[in-house]
Amino acid sequence: xxxxxxxxxxxxxxxxxxxxxxxxxxxxxxxxxxxxxxxxxxxxxxxxxxxxxxxxxxxxxxxxxxxxxxxxxxxxxxxxxxxxxxxxxxxxxxxxxxxxxxxxxxxxxxxxxxxxxxxxxxxxxxxxxxxxxxxxxxxxxxxxxxxxxxxxxxxxxxxxxxxxxxxxxxxxxxxxxxxxxxxxxxxxxxxxxxxxxxxxxxxxxxxxxxxxxxxxxxxxxxxxxxxxxxxxxxxxxxxxxxxxxxxxxxxxxxxxxxxxxxxxxxxxxxxxxxxxxxxxxxxxxxxxxxxxxxxxxxx
Numbered sequence: 001x002x003x004x005x006x007x008x009x010x011x012x013x014x015x016x017x018x019x020x021x022x023x024x025x026x027x028x029x030x031x032x033x034x035x036x037x038x039x040x041x042x043x044x045x046x047x048x049x050x051x052x053x054x055x056x057x058x059x060x061x062x063x064x065x066x067x068x069x070x071x072x073x074x075x076x077x078x079x080x081x082x083x084x085x086x087x088x089x090x091x092x093x094x095x096x097x098x099x100x101x102x103x104x105x106x107x108x109x110x111x112x113x114x115x116x117x118x119x120x121x122x123x124x125x126x127x128x129x130x131x132x133x134x135x136x137x138x139x140x141x142x143x144x145x146x147x148x149x150x151x152x153x154x155x156x157x158x159x160x161x162x163x164x165x166x167x168x169x170x171x172x173x174x175x176x177x178x179x180x181x182x183x184x185x186x187x188x189x190x191x192x193x194x195x196x197x198x199x200x201x202x203x204x205x206x207x208x209x210x211x212x213x214x215x216x217x218x219x220x221x222x223x224x225x226x227x228x229x230x231x232x233x234x235x236x237x238x239x240x241x242x243x244x245x246x247x248x249x250x251x252x253x254x255x256x257x258x259x260x261x262x263x264x265x266x267x268x269x270x271x272x273x274x275x276x277x278x279x280x281x282x283x284x285x286x287x288x289x290x291x292x293x294x295x296x297x298x299x
Contacts, residue, residue, distance in 0.1 A: 022242075023240045023242050023243040023246070024059055024060055026240070027060060027083065027243065028060060028061075029060050029061040029062070029063060030054075030058060030060055030061070030062045030063070030082075030083045030084065031062075031063050031064075031065050031076070031081060031082030031083050031084075032047075032051070032054065032062055032063070032064055032065065032082065032083070032084055032085065032086075033065040033066070033067065033073035033076055033077060033082045033084070033085035033086070033087070034047065034064065034065070034066055034073065034085070034086050035067075035070050035073055035085075035086060035087050035088055035091070035231070046264050046267075047064050047264060047265075049260075049261060049264070050261045050264055050265060051063070051064050053258060053261055054250065057250055058246060058247075058250060065081070065082045065085075069144055069146065069175075069176070070087060070088045070090075070091035070144065070146035070147060071091050071094070071095075071146045073085045073086075073087050073091070074087055074091050074092065074094075074095045074102065074146075074234075077102060077234065077235070077236055078095060078099060078101055078102065078236065080236060083235065083236070083239065083243075084105075084233055084234065084235050084239075084247055085233065085234055085235075086231060086232075086233050086265060087231060087232065087233075087234055088146055088147055088148050088231060089148045089228070089229045089230070089231060089232060089281055089284040090146055090147060090148035090151065090152040090284060090287075090288060091146035091147075091148075092104065092232055092234055092281065092284075093281060093284045093285040093287075093288040094146055094288055096278075096285060097285065097288055097289060097292065100237070101236060101237050101238070102234045102235070102236060102237060103234060103235060103237050103277075103278055104232035104233065104234050104276050104277065104278060104280070104281065105232070105233055105234065105235055105244055105247055105248050105251075105275065105276065106232070106233050106247075106248055106251045106252065106273040106274060106275055106276055107229075107230045107231065107232045107233065107273065107274065107276045107280075108202065108230060108231070108262070108265065108266035108270045108272070108273050108274075109230075109270055109271045109272060109273070109274060110197040110198060110201045110202060110230075110269070110270060110271070111197070111198075111199065111201035111202070111268075111269035111270065111271065112198065112201070112271070113271040114197075114198070114227075115229070115230050115274070115280075116197075116227035116228055116229060116230050117149070117195050117196060117197045117202075117203055117227065117228065117230055118149075118195065118196060118197070118198075118224045118225050118226070118227060118228070119148070119149035119150070119153040119154055119157075119193055119194075119195055119224065119225040119228065120149075120193070120194060120195065120196055120205075120221045120223065120224045120225070121135075121140070121154070121191055121192070121193050121221065121222050121223040121224070122181070122184055122191060122192060122193075122194060122205075122219045122220065122221055122222070123135070123184065123190065123191045123219065123220050123222055124184055124185065124187075124218065124219060124220070125217055125218055125219055125220045127190070127220075129190060129191060129222060130220075130222060131222060132163070132222065132223055134222075135169060135190060135191050135222070136168055136169070137168075137169065137170065138169060138170065138190035138191065139169070139170045139171075139172065139188075139189050139190045139191075140165065140169035140170065140171050140189065140190060140191045140192065140193070141171065141172055141173070141174040141179075141180045141183055141184075141188075141189040141191070141192040141193070142154060142155070142165065142171055142172075142173055142174070142180075142192075142193055143173065143174055143175065143176055143177055143179075143180055143192075143193065143194070144173055144174075144175055144176065145173075147177070148195075148228060148229075148231075148284060149177075149193060149194060149195030149225075149228070150174075150177055150180060150192075150193045150194060150195065151173075151193070152284070152287055152288065152291065153193075153225050153228055153287070154193045154225075155291060156287045156290065156291060157225060169191075172189075174189070174192065177194045177195065177204040178204070178208065178213075180192035180193065180194050181194055181204060181205075181208055181213075181214060181219070182213070184219065185214070185218060185219075191222065197268070200216065200268075201268050201269040201270070202263075202266045202267050202268020202269055202270060203267060203268060204267075205219075206267065206268035206269070207267045207268065210268070228283070228284065229280055229281050229283065229284050232276060232281070233247070233251060233273075235247065248275050251265075251273040252272065252273050252274065252275065254272065254273060255270060255271065255272030255273065256272070
């Protein structure tokens with residue numbers, strides 16, 4: 001994976017398509033799905049200004065859709081209940097392996113303009129745990145099976161290390177990133193996997209700091225992954241090319257015109273959204289395929 005991948009050819013092709021096309025006759029409103037990085041109530045509040053702005057810029061009403069888990073957003077897109085969604089790379093990869101019917105169009109850079117983020121394992125700062133070995137046999141939460149940072153990356157990477165998460169630790173599923181971090185803070189879990197970018201520019205840690213739910217000095221990172229592909233905004237593959245182009249235009253211009261709203265969508269500091277294609281997520285798709293095949297073999 002190339003951390004600064006910005007496919008200029010894709011952007012040029014998208015911008016070359018006519019802005020005013022007849023897709024508005026087909027779509028009288030657009031549904032935008034978001035993943036549960038925070039609670040559904042908080043997600044609605046975060047997008048309170050984004051939704052009317054998107055409606056104005058896209059020329060049709062935009063409605064916000066939230067779900068209790070990652071795959072719920074993807075399934076709504078597959079069923080055409082919504083039209084674009086900000087989702088987990090792993091959830092997208094799972095949908096691609098199942099139906100091949102979704103595709104990414106843009107993703108957010110971090111505060112330095114780089115692509116990608118890290119899965120991290122956090123503990124309370126006042127805990128005695130400083131290494132992975134300290135946590136052997138302890139309760140280490142993953143989030144849910146369609147999370148890249150909270151499930152896929154640690155499951156695959158720790159298996160490669162010879163320390164499978166579900167054998168080396170006691171590893172319950174928390175149900176989401178907020179639950180994982182809060183579980184560490186309140187002592188339910190000794191440690192938990194979540195996600196962040198360099199300097200906590202965006203991601204779960206940044207979101208909870210900004211919401212007043214977490215102080216950075218309350219937690220310590222004891223492990224982090226290599227950089228993995230950033231969360232995409234995806235559409236159904238059957239979406240008209242003109243609408244895809246309009247969405248690419250909208251998101252790539254968002255940071256320039258409304259950096260506050262770009263920050264809301266990215267869940268933290270960003271230098272903006274860039275066009276992306278499926279090749280950027282090959283590593284995630286392969287990891288999902290490996291995990292699927294291992295389960296089928298009973299491994």
